[in-house]
Amino acid sequence: AKSQGRAKYEIFDRAMHGTMLRALKMEQEIRRALDSHEFLPFYQPIVDLCSGKVAAFEALVRWKKATGELVSPAEFIPLAEELGLINQIGQQMLQMACAQISTWQKDFPAEALQISVNLSGKQFNQPDLVDQVDRAVAEAGIDAQFLELEITESILMENTDAIVEMLQRFRERGIRILMDDFGTGYSSLSYLHRFPSNVLKIDGSFVRRMGDDTGSHEIVRTIVLLGHNLGMKVIAEGVETFEQYSMLKSMDCDYAQGYHIAKPMPADQATTFITQRNLG
Ligand code: C2E
Ligand code: CA
Ligand code: CA
Ligand code: CA
Numbered sequence: 001a002k003s004q005g006r007a008k009y010e011i012f013d014r015a016m017h018g019t020m021l022r023a024l025k026m027e028q029e030i031r032r033a034l035d036s037h038e039f040l041p042f043y044q045p046i047v048d049l050c051s052g053k054v055a056a057f058e059a060l061v062r063w064k065k066a067t068g069e070l071v072s073p074a075e076f077i078p079l080a081e082e083l084g085l086i087n088q089i090g091q092q093m094l095q096m097a098c099a100q101i102s103t104w105q106k107d108f109p110a111e112a113l114q115i116s117v118n119l120s121g122k123q124f125n126q127p128d129l130v131d132q133v134d135r136a137v138a139e140a141g142i143d144a145q146f147l148e149l150e151i152t153e154s155i156l157m158e159n160t161d162a163i164v165e166m167l168q169r170f171r172e173r174g175i176r177i178l179m180d181d182f183g184t185g186y187s188s189l190s191y192l193h194r195f196p197s198n199v200l201k202i203d204g205s206f207v208r209r210m211g212d213d214t215g216s217h218e219i220v221r222t223i224v225l226l227g228h229n230l231g232m233k234v235i236a237e238g239v240e241t242f243e244q245y246s247m248l249k250s251m252d253c254d255y256a257q258g259y260h261i262a263k264p265m266p267a268d269q270a271t272t273f274i275t276q277r278n279l280g
Helices: 002-035 077-082 086-107 121-125 129-140 153-157 160-172 188-194 204-209 214-229 242-250 267-279
Strands: 039-048 054-064 114-118 147-152 176-182 199-202 233-236
Touching: 002 077, 002 086, 039 086, 039 267, 054 086, 054 267, 077 086, 086 114, 086 121, 086 129, 086 147, 086 267, 114 176, 121 153, 121 160, 129 147, 129 160, 147 153, 153 160, 153 176, 153 188, 160 176, 199 204, 199 214, 204 214, 204 242, 214 233, 214 242
Parallel strands: 054 114, 114 147, 147 176, 176 199, 199 233
Antiparallel strands: 039 054
């Protein structure tokens, strides 16, 4: 039994070794990708349920390798967070999103399109996060109110006072805060009043189940009412069918985002999408 145990450890060690080597290799690749600007935003439209027009876009990071291969964030964000590299990825995303806001402001001034950028909780550990955002906004020469920031409830678990203060500073600049994945956290309700956010994004898991169970339908309806009673706007994400879209519209939900409208796409395609949907 003893030698068997040792053999197991050996296999475990080898497996660990392999995992560590892969992580190391990935770290080098991410650093190199940052230098050569291989991270870029795809944009997914968020439409106004009253007018059907595009009101905003969410910026979602993609890693476009030199080979043209696109890597999804699920494959590198967790490691980037662990290595502290998410700060640089996040900063590049902010800069590119602000530059895109500037372009769309010039091309479509009447549409007042906003772009929301996802922030990892780890980014709030940087005391100069607000300065970074200020710099990105100033460099692009845009009005800060066209930038929005998405955060998840999970960041509120730690160091709440410092985070609340940063969020307040964002809001002073006219930057709206979107509470992402709303409803999936442990204490969504208790954070709502402590946490200065402007918009609730109902998690796609509720939206997807809306048609087949009345529970989910009621949850979505209740979150919309809750948000409105607190003076917030409400976005439903993960809208995949016409049925879900119409249900949300009849519930007076403000905005919808999901494959039913469009998948995330490169900036040039998003520009075409605006032209067709808002000016067509
Ligand atoms: P998220 O912020 O909740 O983003 C929504 C995800 O759902 C996106 O996946 C989007 O492509 C996908 N999605 C949109 N509509 C639909 C739909 O109708 N059905 C389904 N099944 N999925 C839909 P994506 O782009 O792979 O991003 C995954 C996650 O990675 C994001 O979840 C976010 O947590 C993270 N992420 C993406 N970009 C960034 C970024 O720039 N910074 C940080 N920190 N995290 C990011
Ligand atoms: Ca998001
Ligand atoms: Ca989400
Ligand atoms: Ca999510």
